[in-house]
Structures are given as structure tokens and as C-alpha cells.
Amino acid sequence: MENKSMKGWLYLLPALIFLGVFMVYPLIDVFIYSVEEGYNSASQSFYGYGAYNFSYVLHDTYFLQAIRNTFLLVVITVPISTGIALLLALAITSIEKFKDIYQTVFFLPYVTNTLAIGLVFMILFKKTAYSEGMVNMLIMAVGGSSIDFIDGPYWAKMFVLCFYTVWVVLPFKILILTSSLASVNQDYYNAARVDGTSKWRIFYKITLPMISPSIFYLIITGFIGAFKAYSDVVALFGTNLNSAGMNTIVGYVYDMLYGDSGGYPSYAAAAALILFAIVLTITCINMLVRRKYVYI
Numbered sequence: 001m002e003n004k005s006m007k008g009w010l011y012l013l014p015a016l017i018f019l020g021v022f023m024v025y026p027l028i029d030v031f032i033y034s035v036e037e038g039y040n041s042a043s044q045s046f047y048g049y050g051a052y053n054f055s056y057v058l059h060d061t062y063f064l065q066a067i068r069n070t071f072l073l074v075v076i077t078v079p080i081s082t083g084i085a086l087l088l089a090l091a092i093t094s095i096e097k098f099k100d101i102y103q104t105v106f107f108l109p110y111v112t113n114t115l116a117i118g119l120v121f122m123i124l125f126k127k128t129a130y131s132e133g134m135v136n137m138l139i140m141a142v143g144g145s146s147i148d149f150i151d152g153p154y155w156a157k158m159f160v161l162c163f164y165t166v167w168v169v170l171p172f173k174i175l176i177l178t179s180s181l182a183s184v185n186q187d188y189y190n191a192a193r194v195d196g197t198s199k200w201r202i203f204y205k206i207t208l209p210m211i212s213p214s215i216f217y218l219i220i221t222g223f224i225g226a227f228k229a230y231s232d233v234v235a236l237f238g239t240n241l242n243s244a245g246m247n248t249i250v251g252y253v254y255d256m257l258y259g260d261s262g263g264y265p266s267y268a269a270a271a272a273l274i275l276f277a278i279v280l281t282i283t284c285i286n287m288l289v290r291r292k293y294v295y296i
Contacts, residue, residue, distance in 0.1 A: 033269035053270035066252040078222040081166040085173035110171035118235020125149035180214035
């Protein structure tokens with residue numbers, strides 16, 4: 001028995017080493033950086049330990065701005081993208097002819113480079129010296145006034161960012177939900193139809209509970225992905241996100257490390273741990289909700 005146990009640990013050893021080197025050690029290192037006060041990256045020195053870095057970050061207007069942007073992005077895009085993906089997955093599943101073609105078309109944005117999609121959105125929404133942008137042309141065609149979506153008011157920029165984020169994440173969610181719908185046992189549907197059950201009640205009582213694990217998975221990963229948003233924002237608004245008022249928490253961490261205000265790894269580590277705590281808290285809340293609403 002002991003030999004079998006040792007053999008099992010030997011099989012797990014490469015994975016444990018990988019997790020230790022690339023996950024556990026960096027997390028410990030970030031925590032150490034976050035409590036080192038007055039850290040000087042040039043001399044690699046500091047004068048003590050404490051919670052000043054967290055206090056500084058939580059009172060920094062740029063970080064508060066990043067938190068607001070990130071939470072708005074999460075609250076708006078996660079439910080909207082999941083709801084639209086569910087509707088499209090139901091539509092695709094109900095189509096027998098050209099079903100594979102529709103699945104391929106909807107999945108194409110997922111394999112397209114993020115920056116390339118961002119460039120397309122800039123062309124659609126950005127006003128230039130030569131053009132108002134395609135979206136503004138459509139707005140003016142129906143009697144509306146031109147809006148500067150990229151360099152204009154905050155609500156316009158947030159609208160473009162949310163629209164872009166929903167567009168990017170939809171293909172993956174549609175793929176997961178389509179696969180989940182295909183795996184539902186058809187006997188449940190046949191029995192419900194024999195009893196004369198309405199389509200809405202079939203969806204609410206059979207389809208939704210059976211695919212609830214997939215929906216929960218998409219919500220969790222959606223929350224985590226939205227909280228980590230950075231490359232999408234850069235693709236739309238450039239690298240100077242603070243001046244654009246569109247920075248995110250991950251963008252703030254990057255700026256503290258490498259941006260114009262870079263060279264402050266202690267502040268970056270404190271912000272990263274705050275983000276970790278936020279994501280962990282929301283994940284735990286979702287796990288509690290899962291016990292009540294997710295069919296297992």
C-alpha cells in the first residue's frame with residue numbers, strides 16, 4: 001500500500017512542482033512586496049513592513065477609477081453576454097439545416113486576434129479628420145447627432161467597451177451552451193410533450209435546470225475574465241488609459257510596474273492582492289448560490 005501511495009505522489013510531483021514554482025511562489029512573493037514600505041526598485045531596499053501600500057492604493061484616484069470601470073464592465077457584460085449566448089444557442093440548436101455553418105460563423109470572433117477586433121471597432125466608432133465613423137454615419141442617417149465614442153464622454157466610451165467585450169466573449173459561451181443543450185436527454189422533452197407542456201414551461205423546468213452547471217461555469221469564468229480585462233481596453237483606447245479615464249484594475253497594476261508611473265512594485269502588488277480578494281469573494285458567493293440553483 002505504501003509503495004502505491006509513493007508511486008501516486010511521484011506521478012503528481014511534476015504538477016506539484018509546476019504549481020509551486022508558477023503559482024504558490026509568485027503569490028507569496030507578491031504578498032511580501034505588498035507589505036514592504038518605501039520599497040526602492042533601484043536599490044532593492046525598503047525601510048519596514050506595514051499596510052501603507054494598501055492604504056495608498058485604496059486612496060489613489062486612479063485606482064478608484066479603475067475599480068469603478070472594472071465593476072461596471074463586470075456588472076453589465078457578464079449577464080448580457082450570458083443571456084444573448086443562451087438565446088443564440090437555443091436558436092442554433094433548433095435549426096437542423098446549416099447548423100454546423102452557423103456554429104462556425106458564431107465561433108470565428110473567438111479565434112480572431114483581440115487587437116485586430118479592437119482595430120475594427122475603432123474604425124467603426126472613432127471619429128477622424130476624414131470620417132465620422134460608420135456608426136456615426138448610421139446615427140446621422142436616422143436624424144441623430146454625431147458622438148465621439150473613443151475620445152468623447154465617459155458613457156460613450158463605456159458603451160463601446162461593453163459592446164466590444166460582449167462581442168469577444170460570445171463565441172465561447174455559445175459553444176459551451178450549444179454543447180450543453182445537445183447533451184440534454186431527449187426523453188425528458190418527449191415526456192413533457194406527451195403531457196402537453198408548453199414550450200416556456202419545458203424551457204424553465206427542463207432545459208434551464210439541465211444546463212445550469214454550464215451557465216454557472218460561464219458566469220464564474222465571465223466574472224474572472226471581466227475583472228482581468230486589460231488588452232481589450234488597450235485595443236480600443238490606447239496605452240494611456242488613465243488620461244482616457246478607462247483604466248482597469250489590471251491596467252493599474254501594469255502601470256505601477258511598467259507604465260509612466262512605473263517602478264512601484266509594492267503598490268502594484270497591493271493592487272493585485274486587492275483584485276485577488278475581490279475575485280475570491282465573488283467566487284465564494286457564487287459557489288454558495290450554486291448549491292441552491294444549480295442542478296447536479
